[in-house]
Amino acid sequence: MLLYDSQVSGNCYKVRLLLAQLGLDCERREIDVVDRSGRSELLGEINPALRVPTLVLDDGRALAESNAILWFLSLGTRYLPDESFERAKALQWMFFEQYSHEPNIAVLRYWLSIAAAAPPEPVVEARRRAGYEALDAMERELATREFLVAGRYTIADIALYAYTHVAEEGGFDLSRYPAIGRWLDRVAAQPGHKPITA
Amino acid sequence: MLLYDSQVSGNCYKVRLLLAQLGLDCERREIDVVDRSGRSELLGEINPALRVPTLVLDDGRALAESNAILWFLSLGTRYLPDESFERAKALQWMFFEQYSHEPNIAVLRYWLSIAAAAPPEPVVEARRRAGYEALDAMERELATREFLVAGRYTIADIALYAYTHVAEEGGFDLSRYPAIGRWLDRVAAQPGHKPITA
Numbered sequence: 001m002l003l004y005d006s007q008v009s010g011n012c013y014k015v016r017l018l019l020a021q022l023g024l025d026c027e028r029r030e031i032d033v034v035d036r037s038g039r040s041e042l043l044g045e046i047n048p049a050l051r052v053p054t055l056v057l058d059d060g061r062a063l064a065e066s067n068a069i070l071w072f073l074s075l076g077t078r079y080l081p082d083e084s085f086e087r088a089k090a091l092q093w094m095f096f097e098q099y100s101h102e103p104n105i106a107v108l109r110y111w112l113s114i115a116a117a118a119p120p121e122p123v124v125e126a127r128r129r130a131g132y133e134a135l136d137a138m139e140r141e142l143a144t145r146e147f148l149v150a151g152r153y154t155i156a157d158i159a160l161y162a163y164t165h166v167a168e169e170g171g172f173d174l175s176r177y178p179a180i181g182r183w184l185d186r187v188a189a190q191p192g193h194k195p196i197t198a
Numbered sequence: 199m200l201l202y203d204s205q206v207s208g209n210c211y212k213v214r215l216l217l218a219q220l221g222l223d224c225e226r227r228e229i230d231v232v233d234r235s236g237r238s239e240l241l242g243e244i245n246p247a248l249r250v251p252t253l254v255l256d257d258g259r260a261l262a263e264s265n266a267i268l269w270f271l272s273l274g275t276r277y278l279p280d281e282s283f284e285r286a287k288a289l290q291w292m293f294f295e296q297y298s299h300e301p302n303i304a305v306l307r308y309w310l311s312i313a314a315a316a317p318p319e320p321v322v323e324a325r326r327r328a329g330y331e332a333l334d335a336m337e338r339e340l341a342t343r344e345f346l347v348a349g350r351y352t353i354a355d356i357a358l359y360a361y362t363h364v365a366e367e368g369g370f371d372l373s374r375y376p377a378i379g380r381w382l383d384r385v386a387a388q389p390g391h392k393p394i395t396a
Contacts, residue, residue, distance in 0.1 A: 099301070
């Protein structure tokens with residue numbers, strides 16, 4: 001398999017983390033996430049959204065969107081819940097991640113720590129507020145459970161871990177969130193875990 | 199089943215449309231999408247993101263995020279692709295919808311036609327540009343196929359139809375997109391189709 005990848009991207013890290021935990025090898029091709037020129041030429045044929053991660057299978061079929069890739073790779077493994085409703089709850093958290101969490105927490109990290117070019121303060125502040133709302137929602141859920149779904153570590157945890165564990169690079173204060181803090185430790189202690197920089 | 203619903207919400211319409219096509223009955227409780235006060239009291243126990251749609255099953259379990267609900271309701275029906283990779287492609291399009299399409303096309307419709315209170319022009323323009331990029335991606339895909347995935351009408355089409363067919367209420371010019379136009383007609387011609395206002 002070939003992964004169109006970015007070292008700094010949490011969305012790409014999700015895929016690298018699951019691949020490592022599954023013991024699967026994958027060629028990686030690094031794509032620049034700041035200079036986006038040439039994306040159409042690189043990704044136009046395989047991902048209409050022109051984003052990383054994009055995974056090309058050995059038979060040439062391509063799959064995009066980090067959480068769809070997690071889903072596909074986890075089929076038949078313990079990283080996907082077994083039961084239909086629990087699977088749907090995993091999807092609920094993964095859609096929450098892409099709608100409520102990533103656009104705020106990941107984007108602030110990108111503006112402040114990666115591109116080092118932030119928009120005007122009111123725009124940053126709106127994302128900050130929405131990012132804290134997403135963390136509030138996670139904290140409420142994790143106050144009463146060890147993992148997000150199915151009582152065990154699944155792709156829902158991988159999806160939410162990716163940008164939560166580096167939220168401070170976007171200026172978020174995680175010390176306000178003790179349940180999230182304990183969950184981050186539990187995720188990092190899973191067999192086969194690797195850091196975003198690996 | 200009980201659906202926490204909003205008549206004007208495309209995310210809620212997705213669920214109502216699939217329920218109708220599956221011939222399933224569902225009680226509906228209308229939630230205000232402009233005045234969001236009281237959301238914690240209404241939805242706090244069943245949806246950490248405090249949004250509609252939220253579906254409560256007859257056994258009391260609750261499921262949120264429109265596309266996760268579509269997934270769950272379509273299990274075992276012809277609206278979900280049969281094959282694993284095609285299912286992952288459906289998820290790819292559904293994550294694309296929530297990340298690239300809804301935050302631009304639905305949000306502009308909300309600002310311009312529902313809340314009637316838009317932010318400053320540069321903010322609107324950024325969403326407009328990103329919304330047209332999402333439509334460009336759909337047009338490229340639909341230029342060579344009748345439906346998004348699996349060669350037939352699936353939950354991926356329902357997810358993308360919901361806000362695309364009312365994109366003009368957000369000021370998007372769909373006449374630039376002939377392949378999308380033909381696809382909208384094909385979706386509206388499916389057995390059991392019902393309009394967003396139904």
